[in-house]
Amino acid sequence: xxxxxxxxxxxFREFAFEALESLLVLKDAGLRDVVLHNVIPxxxxxxxxxxxxxxxxxxxxxxxxxxxxxxxxQALSAHGIGSKIVIEVGDPVPNILALAEKEKIDLIxxxxxxxxxxxxxxxxxxxxxxxxxxxxxILVSKHMVEYEFSGEMVTRLxxxxxxxxxxxxxxSEPSTRALELLSSLKNVVExxxxxxxxxxxxxxxxxxxxxxxxxxxxxxxLARYCERLTAAGIPAExxxxxxxSVLEIIRIARETHATMIMMGTTGKDRLHExxxxxxxxRVAEASELPTxxxx
Amino acid sequence: MGVxxxxxxxxxxxxxxxxxxxxxxxxxxxxxxxFGKVSAFWAVVLVIPLVLKYQGGAxxxxxxxxxxxxxxxxxxxxxxxxxxxxxxxxGTLRGTPALNTGILAIGTILASWMGTTGAAMLLIRPLLxxxxxxxxxxxxxxxxxxxVANVGGSLTPLGDPPLFLGFLRGVPFFWTFHLLPHMLVxxxxxxxxxxxxxxxxxxxxxxxxxxxxxxxxxxRIEGAYNFxxxxxxxxxxxxxxxxxxGDISIAGIHRGVQDVVRDGLLVLMAGLSMAVTPxxxxxxxxxxxxxxxxxAILFIGIFLTMIPCLKILQxxxxxxxxxxxxxxxxxLHYFWITxxxxxxxxxxxxxxxxxxxxxxxxxxxVAESEAVMLxxxxxxxxxxxxxxxxxxxxxxxxIGNAPNFMVRSIAEEAGTPMPTxxxxxxxxxxxxxGSVFVVISLLFFI
Numbered sequence: 001x002x003x004x005x006x007x008x009x010x011x012f013r014e015f016a017f018e019a020l021e022s023l024l025v026l027k028d029a030g031l032r033d034v035v036l037h038n039v040i041p042x043x044x045x046x047x048x049x050x051x052x053x054x055x056x057x058x059x060x061x062x063x064x065x066x067x068x069x070x071x072x073x074q075a076l077s078a079h080g081i082g083s084k085i086v087i088e089v090g091d092p093v094p095n096i097l098a099l100a101e102k103e104k105i106d107l108i109x110x111x112x113x114x115x116x117x118x119x120x121x122x123x124x125x126x127x128x129x130x131x132x133x134x135x136x137x138i139l140v141s142k143h144m145v146e147y148e149f150s151g152e153m154v155t156r157l158x159x160x161x162x163x164x165x166x167x168x169x170x171x172s173e174p175s176t177r178a179l180e181l182l183s184s185l186k187n188v189v190e191x192x193x194x195x196x197x198x199x200x201x202x203x204x205x206x207x208x209x210x211x212x213x214x215x216x217x218x219x220x221x222l223a224r225y226c227e228r229l230t231a232a233g234i235p236a237e238x239x240x241x242x243x244x245s246v247l248e249i250i251r252i253a254r255e256t257h258a259t260m261i262m263m264g265t266t267g268k269d270r271l272h273e274x275x276x277x278x279x280x281x282r283v284a285e286a287s288e289l290p291t292x293x294x295x
Numbered sequence: 296m297g298v299x300x301x302x303x304x305x306x307x308x309x310x311x312x313x314x315x316x317x318x319x320x321x322x323x324x325x326x327x328x329x330f331g332k333v334s335a336f337w338a339v340v341l342v343i344p345l346v347l348k349y350q351g352g353a354x355x356x357x358x359x360x361x362x363x364x365x366x367x368x369x370x371x372x373x374x375x376x377x378x379x380x381x382x383x384x385x386g387t388l389r390g391t392p393a394l395n396t397g398i399l400a401i402g403t404i405l406a407s408w409m410g411t412t413g414a415a416m417l418l419i420r421p422l423l424x425x426x427x428x429x430x431x432x433x434x435x436x437x438x439x440x441x442x443v444a445n446v447g448g449s450l451t452p453l454g455d456p457p458l459f460l461g462f463l464r465g466v467p468f469f470w471t472f473h474l475l476p477h478m479l480v481x482x483x484x485x486x487x488x489x490x491x492x493x494x495x496x497x498x499x500x501x502x503x504x505x506x507x508x509x510x511x512x513x514x515r516i517e518g519a520y521n522f523x524x525x526x527x528x529x530x531x532x533x534x535x536x537x538x539x540x541g542d543i544s545i546a547g548i549h550r551g552v553q554d555v556v557r558d559g560l561l562v563l564m565a566g567l568s569m570a571v572t573p574x575x576x577x578x579x580x581x582x583x584x585x586x587x588x589x590x591a592i593l594f595i596g597i598f599l600t601m602i603p604c605l606k607i608l609q610x611x612x613x614x615x616x617x618x619x620x621x622x623x624x625x626x627l628h629y630f631w632i633t634x635x636x637x638x639x640x641x642x643x644x645x646x647x648x649x650x651x652x653x654x655x656x657x658x659x660x661v662a663e664s665e666a667v668m669l670x671x672x673x674x675x676x677x678x679x680x681x682x683x684x685x686x687x688x689x690x691x692x693x694i695g696n697a698p699n700f701m702v703r704s705i706a707e708e709a710g711t712p713m714p715t716x717x718x719x720x721x722x723x724x725x726x727x728x729g730s731v732f733v734v735i736s737l738l739f740f741i
Contacts, residue, residue, distance in 0.1 A: 043585040048327045048592055048706040050694040051319030053707035089708060092577040 001180040008103040009037040019143040028187040033082040038065040039092040121285040147288040166258035174264025178294035183232035193256040195239040197248040265293040297610030304603035307341035312640040334596030377565040379413030380582040381572035386514030390426030392493035406447030406615035407454035431496040436706040438489040444698040457646030457685040465667035468536040524564040531560035608651035611659025626680040633684035638691030646685035690696040
């Protein structure tokens, strides 16, 4: 597992280019190409009531996107990274997923600046759909974020995304794939924290000895994760947490000064997602750090 | 109310319909982003003075048209749109004159059962895909608008919005089958003409065999279980036309229990379709709520602003539009005047306007449901003329019927050049449809 080709869909929001720039370090880990992708929502140019289709408007939006992308291409080219522009009319989520499959993409990068919506989430509805449905790893980049910390609004700049990742594992297959992906980032990552959280649901059904046994087993597994990373040339340290998984992962990330959270994620169906959500999605929604989810 | 309403009270209705006619032509971008405000403007211009002058009477009329006409109308359109948006026709089709004529014929038949919008949405993309290799595609889309988006919808109240409004006012579900001869003549002429045109272009393009790109995919329908929900919609509408389960009062408006149950069942069918149809299937259909939202927003303006017009017409010779009722006397007049207005205004309100004109002319002061039954019994040719005029002439311009603009939009997005408003009118619809309608007039309305 290696990141050689990135899909970068964008609506040209503030800090989109800066988010792209923060990915350039991946050149040292094998990044060769970036596909710059802009989807003009069909509703913006089509279905004009009793009118039809705004062809001129589509042309204008296409030209605007092309001009902006060409500027970005120069920056990528200066770093020796190839690029391709894809501008299309459609529905953002299915178009992004289809392009990722067609171009054999290794990583989709989506961005978010502010917490929005009634739950104040860093993940919009499109990103949530992508996280749920993508078979390709997704990085929610959150280049510059505003969030509340100790009762105050704080602004954080996430411009060194890959410097100190926190790998949060639940020992699942996607977590193992996240470990593999992380191992391929040797020349980019300075150090890694690996964490596992003994969740409330499991802990409450165990007596003290059972809990100790679980703790011992978890520490051993964490040590094995760290050994694999060390063998790949990446310094790693283990962290074991207990309690509510999402809050613990965010706490550990802050305490270890992590620059990104990496997690495995299992695809949930719509009903499961609606009623229960998933820990990886909730971390992406709640954490101020960029979140890389590996399916 | 109809007797005392002044003629100028129909101005907001005229303003609303003229906005629909001219804004998309003159300021499409403005219209695209602000049509809701325009609709709200005309509604407010009518509602405030009407309520100030007639108070309780006006409030009753507004609630009545919203609860008894608008809500069921939008629920039917929305449910047909939602269910048909879950049916996907996949596979490799190669556009030949015979195949294309077949698609148009199937669409024409389906339109009466899944709505012109539903049938058009189901088939327009496969038609465009099948003919992507063809040089001349514009005429295909135009005949598709003629047949699938309009003429085909003439047989049941599910087919075209005007007929459903008639159904809500008491026209029996199967009565519209009396339009079968008219529909067969129109569709027969158009399909024959289409086949000849397509064969001509096919030969001129020099296509001897369909292109083989090696990606043959068998024809199949995905989401076919949505046909069950479609049957549920047909059943629910039929049930509401047959059952009489008494009345209930909603906000002071009496509605038949069977009508409320029907609306609930339609919402249920749409909900079930949404729940069981996989998201990727709808995405492959490019399903979006936007078109139905547009219809809902525009039609609340249309329904509210047309209250004075309907009331004045229902007052017959005592109302301010007595001159119109006196001028429109014969079925032929109704066919052409309902038709020409349906072509340039939306056909649903036009149908109601001329249904009211006929009822006001023959049975002034008689209760609406009773007047409809009398019209069917004593003067059915008039109702046939109004129904045929409003449905068939919907194809005359892009603005005659809602699916027209959706088909145009999808075709243009797929790279098929479409004529301008006047190009469509003068190059295609006036010569072709005009001739067909003359034949219909000679055969049925003289």
